[in-house]
Structure formats: C-alpha cells, structure tokens
Amino acid sequence: MVRKMLEGSQAVAQAVALCRPAVICAYPITPQTHIVAELADMVASGELKSVYVNADSEHSAASVCLGASATGVRTFTSTSSQGLLLMGEVLFNIAGMRLPVVLSCVNRAVSAPLNIWNDQQDSLSLRDSGTIQLYAENNQEAADLIYLAYRVAEDHRVLLPAMVCLDGYILSHAWEAVEIPTPKEVDAFLPPYSPLYKLDPEEPRTFGMYANPEVYTEARYMLQRAMEEAVTAIQEASHNFELIFSRPMPGILEEYRTEDATTVILGMGSLVSVAKDVADELRGQGEKVGVVKLVSYRPFPKEMVYEALKGASDVLVLEKGISLGSAGPLLLDVRSVLHGPHQPRVRGFVCGLGGRDVTRQTIKAALAEKELVDARFLDLKADLELEGMGQANRDRQPALARGARRKRAPRKEGINSA
Amino acid sequence: MPKGTETAHLFASGHTACSGCGQSLGARLVMRAAGRNIIATDATGCLEVFSSLYPFSAWEVPWVHSLFENSAAVASGIEAALKYLGKLDQVRVIAQGGDGSTADIGFGALSGLWERGQDVLYVCYDNEAYMNTGVQRSGLTPYGATTSTTPSGKLSFGKAQQKKDLPMIAVAHGVRYVATASVAYPFDLDRKVKKALGIIGPKYIQAYVPCPLGWRHDSALTIQLAKLVVETGIYPLFEYEDGKLVGVRKIGKKKPVEEYLRPQGRFRHLFETEAGKTEIARIQALADANIERFGLIEKPKDLQKPQDIIEKPAEKAAPTLRGFTPKELSTFDGRQGRPAYIAYKGKVYDISASPLWRGGIHQDQHLAGRDLTAELAEAPHGEENLAGLPVMGELLP
Numbered sequence: 001m002v003r004k005m006l007e008g009s010q011a012v013a014q015a016v017a018l019c020r021p022a023v024i025c026a027y028p029i030t031p032q033t034h035i036v037a038e039l040a041d042m043v044a045s046g047e048l049k050s051v052y053v054n055a056d057s058e059h060s061a062a063s064v065c066l067g068a069s070a071t072g073v074r075t076f077t078s079t080s081s082q083g084l085l086l087m088g089e090v091l092f093n094i095a096g097m098r099l100p101v102v103l104s105c106v107n108r109a110v111s112a113p114l115n116i117w118n119d120q121q122d123s124l125s126l127r128d129s130g131t132i133q134l135y136a137e138n139n140q141e142a143a144d145l146i147y148l149a150y151r152v153a154e155d156h157r158v159l160l161p162a163m164v165c166l167d168g169y170i171l172s173h174a175w176e177a178v179e180i181p182t183p184k185e186v187d188a189f190l191p192p193y194s195p196l197y198k199l200d201p202e203e204p205r206t207f208g209m210y211a212n213p214e215v216y217t218e219a220r221y222m223l224q225r226a227m228e229e230a231v232t233a234i235q236e237a238s239h240n241f242e243l244i245f246s247r248p249m250p251g252i253l254e255e256y257r258t259e260d261a262t263t264v265i266l267g268m269g270s271l272v273s274v275a276k277d278v279a280d281e282l283r284g285q286g287e288k289v290g291v292v293k294l295v296s297y298r299p300f301p302k303e304m305v306y307e308a309l310k311g312a313s314d315v316l317v318l319e320k321g322i323s324l325g326s327a328g329p330l331l332l333d334v335r336s337v338l339h340g341p342h343q344p345r346v347r348g349f350v351c352g353l354g355g356r357d358v359t360r361q362t363i364k365a366a367l368a369e370k371e372l373v374d375a376r377f378l379d380l381k382a383d384l385e386l387e388g389m390g391q392a393n394r395d396r397q398p399a400l401a402r403g404a405r406r407k408r409a410p411r412k413e414g415i416n417s418a
Numbered sequence: 419m420p421k422g423t424e425t426a427h428l429f430a431s432g433h434t435a436c437s438g439c440g441q442s443l444g445a446r447l448v449m450r451a452a453g454r455n456i457i458a459t460d461a462t463g464c465l466e467v468f469s470s471l472y473p474f475s476a477w478e479v480p481w482v483h484s485l486f487e488n489s490a491a492v493a494s495g496i497e498a499a500l501k502y503l504g505k506l507d508q509v510r511v512i513a514q515g516g517d518g519s520t521a522d523i524g525f526g527a528l529s530g531l532w533e534r535g536q537d538v539l540y541v542c543y544d545n546e547a548y549m550n551t552g553v554q555r556s557g558l559t560p561y562g563a564t565t566s567t568t569p570s571g572k573l574s575f576g577k578a579q580q581k582k583d584l585p586m587i588a589v590a591h592g593v594r595y596v597a598t599a600s601v602a603y604p605f606d607l608d609r610k611v612k613k614a615l616g617i618i619g620p621k622y623i624q625a626y627v628p629c630p631l632g633w634r635h636d637s638a639l640t641i642q643l644a645k646l647v648v649e650t651g652i653y654p655l656f657e658y659e660d661g662k663l664v665g666v667r668k669i670g671k672k673k674p675v676e677e678y679l680r681p682q683g684r685f686r687h688l689f690e691t692e693a694g695k696t697e698i699a700r701i702q703a704l705a706d707a708n709i710e711r712f713g714l715i716e717k718p719k720d721l722q723k724p725q726d727i728i729e730k731p732a733e734k735a736a737p738t739l740r741g742f743t744p745k746e747l748s749t750f751d752g753r754q755g756r757p758a759y760i761a762y763k764g765k766v767y768d769i770s771a772s773p774l775w776r777g778g779i780h781q782d783q784h785l786a787g788r789d790l791t792a793e794l795a796e797a798p799h800g801e802e803n804l805a806g807l808p809v810m811g812e813l814l815p
Binding site for chain 2: 022023025049050051053054055056057059060061063064065066067068069070071072073075089090093097199200201203204205206207208209210211212215
C-alpha cells in the first residue's frame, strides 16, 4: 500500500491498471479524458500490457469492449455526458448479453445547453440499462470502487456491466492523497476473470440471439434477478475488501451520524461530503441530523435504504439530476421503500446542476424547506429570463402579458444566440 | 466445391431464410471458405434474424450479434482480445453486415476499424436495401430501384442517387484487400475469402446477394440475376490489393442491362413508360462506364475457370536467385518455427508469413518444403495466390 498525491483521474487510472484489463478502448470526452490518457501512457511505456484501442465514437468504444469481453477477457472504458448517452444503446446490449464490462463515468451535465461541468444527469439517465452504478464520494473511493466493480461484475451470480461514477472536476481534477494497493493485494481481492462462456472456435457458441415473445420476458427476468444478486455480491465483496485492504468499503451505502437522527440527508457522490459538514455543524447546535451516502444506485439496495432511514422523521434526497416531468429519480427510488403511514417524509431536491457548487447554504436551504416537495430546485436564480433561454416562452406571450412580467435580466450575450 | 474447403456446413441448414435468399447462400459460402478457426460478428438484419432465433442457431462457428451499427466495432474488440491472448494468428476475425448496416448506420464504426488497420475481414452482403425492415432504400440501393421509401410515381423513378461506391471508399482507407463478389460465382467468392484471410490487416469483400422478396423476382432466378448483374457490367467483380487493381472478372460479350432489370419488380416501372427508357439508358451508361473503367470486355476468355480470367499481376523482379535442391527445400518446412518455403514451376516462394500456412501446412493437406506445382494445378485457386510472395530462389533438379 502506497499513499500518493493523485488527481482523481490518475487514481482511477492506477486502479484500473492494477486490475490489468486486456483491452482498453475509449473515445475522448471532457472531463473523462485524463483517465484514458493516463492509461494510454502506461501502455505506451510498457508498464501496462493491455491492448489500447482508439475508438471512433463512444458507441464503438463500448462495442469494442463488448466484443473483447465476449472473447473472454477483462475490458475497460470511460466516458462522460453525451458520450455515455451515445454508449447507452450498447450498455443495454452488454447487460443483456451478461458481459462484465467495467467503465468509469466522470459525471457531467447533458446538453442542451452545452455544459462541460458536473452533475449526474448522464448516469442517472441510464439507470434502466442493467448497468451496476456505484458513486464515489472522494478520490479514494473512486479508485477503490474500480476493484469492487470488477469483482462484482465478474461474479458468476451477477455478470453485468458495472460503472463507477465520479463527479467531473470536483473529483476527477482534484488532487487528494489516495492509497494505492500493491498488485499482490489487488490480486488477492480480484481473481483473474474466468468467463462462463466465450467466443472460442474450440467450443463454438452463438452470442446475442434473437428472442421471440416466448423467451424475451424470461431473459429480462434473469437480468433483474442478476441485479438483485448483485446486492449480495457487493456486500460480500465489500466485506472482503475491508479485510484485505484494511480500509472501509461502503459498497452499498454509508451511514454517517444517523444513530438517533430525526433528519437524514441522502445523496450520492461528492455532495455527501458537504452534507456531512452540515450534519456536523448542526449536531454542534444540538440538531439530530445524519447523512446516508448511497454508493450503489443500481442495484438499488431497498432493504438497506429502508433500514438506514426508517428511524428518521424527515428524509431529504439531494440529487444532481431530474427525470423531467416527474421528480428526481433517486427521490422516487427512496420513496418507493418508505411509503407507509408511519414512515418518514421524503422530500426531493435538485441541486448542483451543470457545475453549480453545492455548498452548506444549498443544503441548509433544503433543510429549511417545510413543504413535501418532489423536485425543488435549490439555489435557483429568481429571474429565469436569461436572454435567449426564455425566448420561446416570451414569444408565445401576448404583448400585454409580456409587459406585466417580472423585470428582465440585463441585456447580455444570449446563451443560445451563438 | 473447391478442394481444401470445409465439408461440413459451418452455416447450417434449418434457418428461416426465404427461398432463393442470396444472403443465406453468401453466408454459407463465406463460412465454408473461412473454415472453423474464426470468430464471426454480425449486424442486426435478415441474416441475424433468420439464423439465430433462440434456441436455434445456424452457426457452427463462434458468432456474436450485438446491434445494427456495431458489427465492425465488436469485431475490433474481438481482434484486440485475440491480440492480447496471442491468438490472432490462429483465429481469424470476420465481421458481417448487410448493406444498410455497412454503408449507412455502421459506416463510422467500419471506417474506424479500417483506419486503425485492425486484422479483420469485413463481409458486406449487399442486397441493395433494408430488407429486414421491409425494403427501404439504403446507401447501396442502385439508381432507379424502387423501395418502400423510394417508390416510383408521377414525380419519381425510384432511387434518384447512384450506389455509394463503398469498395473505393475502402481502398481510400488503405484497406489491404478490397474485392467485390457475387453468389453466382461461388469459386470466385471462395477464393477471395481465402485470399483475404491470408492477409494481415483490414480486408473488405462486398458480395452481391439477390433478395427475391425485396426485389420482387422469382426466387428461382437468384443465381441468374447474380450472374446477369456481372455480365451486364452493372456489378463489376474486381480485387484491389494495397490500393492496386490486381484482378477483374472479364464478362465476354456484354449483355444489355434490360436483361437484368426486366425480371425484377423493383425496376418494372422503368418498362412501363416512355420516359422509363431514358432511365434504362442511364443505367446502361453506368454499366458501360464500369466496363470501360475496369476493362471488363477486352480479351474475353473462358468463363468456366475463374483462375484463368484473373489478370495476373506482374511478378516482382527477383534479384539473383539462389538454387535449392529438393533436399534443401525440405528443410524449410515451417515446423517448430522454421521458415516455410514451397516450390512452384521452378521457383521457391517464402510462405512463412501466410496465416494459411501455419505450422507449414495448408488446408490440412499441403506441406511446406515441397514442390507443389502438381498440387496447385488441382487447387481451387490458381497461381495468382503466389503473387506478392517473396521469391527466395530456384528449385534445382
């Protein structure tokens, strides 16, 4: 075990290298690119014996991993935002074919408007793809979740793609001290990949068959069952991780000062650190506030979430994304396990979109909210009429109503005018 | 059946293709030529659907279908994995797709595969439209053909654009071997697949496969149309190696395009109006341009023996030739890492680099270190397969 000052991307890249994927394939997208550039360096210097493939798109990058994984080897790819959405079709396919492709998603907002900064709309939008999603709070976790992701994905009870999500810039470009294990320690935790089936002329098999209504439902049912098995696999692997690496591994979730908490803040990724600071501050003032960090978003660990929250009277779900026209997707999941009459009130907040900082004030504003909200946007500017963005609405308003509206933003370069 | 080919059907019967399906025939020929030591990918489309309805599979070789547009990318991944495993010289990779997945939706992935120079043979089964979805126009639909999205009408003669010239796009990518083929010439297709698999790097074969359902022709006419398309000059059969045209199938006496167009429902509208004649004349002009461009008619030869009609590429001028006695030659048997040489008509060729001669044995019957003049005369391919091989010397009596 070595403690190193590393950028989040480097920490992930070094963790991936220790898992020794046979094939690494990616397509550039900000802010993910540092990870694969770091891996490409290792391959170029001979330090890492992987085959590095420069793909022509994220769709192809995921497909290259699919092909390599089906041939029976370990693979890695990484992406963000639009790249992940472009991979989306392939991720559904990889999951359906039960291939344990591991990827990292450096979370970034989704266009339009174009925005390269952090939120989690990209990975949240792929929640139904059959991909295991694990969210890191800090760089240490981002690296550690890579080992965990491979182990769980390749578990024969699971055999699903797994994605480690880390917040763009906030983690990927931040330098922190990270403990990097020795290859021997990683090998003790992560056995070599042994595929159940592979493409091999010695034993020809047909992959990716066509299923008619008589069998399609069963194939999907088996995927759901594999996801449920993944909860157990993550728990077991986390336990084993702690034994080997002597470091905590909250593979499912982490409870922070929840023991007697009446108010619990639940979130994923780096915003949890801020929530913990808020809990500490309020605890100092005698308020019983705790935090639940959800690491495994998919599979959604229903029982553990219920156990962690059932004692509270108030649960605040903070998330960096929204299912437009409904509410935050995480809120809906959390509510689905806490719907009885004596359960805590679960309220949903959307924050930190497109790189807007989630501060203590952001979280305190959520705590001050008294209504049972589903998708309350935090830190929302009072004047929505940014030049250009409100154009479509304004044009539909009759002239009189337009004059009656609230004050306009000062004229400036329109965000959509380019 | 060409000698030295797999006798079992690696693309087995029992699949659900339509009668007269050119694509199923194409896949069968390609698999037979390729043999067992391959991994094949396939794009979504007719071939995938009629060959892999769970729990049945027509594939006797390892085969993977993923999506519509990623057959080439999946093959890239398989190639990379085999490279990592050190098996790329034992297991060859074949990507397959129809014309829509190849020329349109999957073109980016295919271009990426070519640009990366990966060791994959891509076979496009060209039936000139999206047949699996009910006959829609693709980038490889020919000029004047009706499809469900390019119907003929008062203002339309069917597809208004020419076929995308994908083979030349492949050549422009630096694809090492580019060939067109037609299922009416199985020996030719067989030879091309084998030749392609002997080359390291990206290869592209575009095989013409009639679709009775989509083209609306009698399913008994599949082979006849696959012949006529070549004999009219509409679909020239050629081979490019490393950017150079190395072989063209001559067509003897040119047949008028009407002979090819008339039996097909997709061109029927051209025969129904006076104005249609102009369109037929345009198609004739396209065919004539092919005949001119590829020299399809000069020196017509017997069409029965494909190896005779391949223009023989000029042999590389050999420097001073070394003499090999038969005994000396026999030490170059390709075993245990030794170089593999063979002799043909007095010349000694180095075949060490050919994946078709791994371990000094070819098709399980021909051995390196010997004079194969007599055996080659019996082979499904001609001496053109020796072209480009390093000449190491002369065989002494």
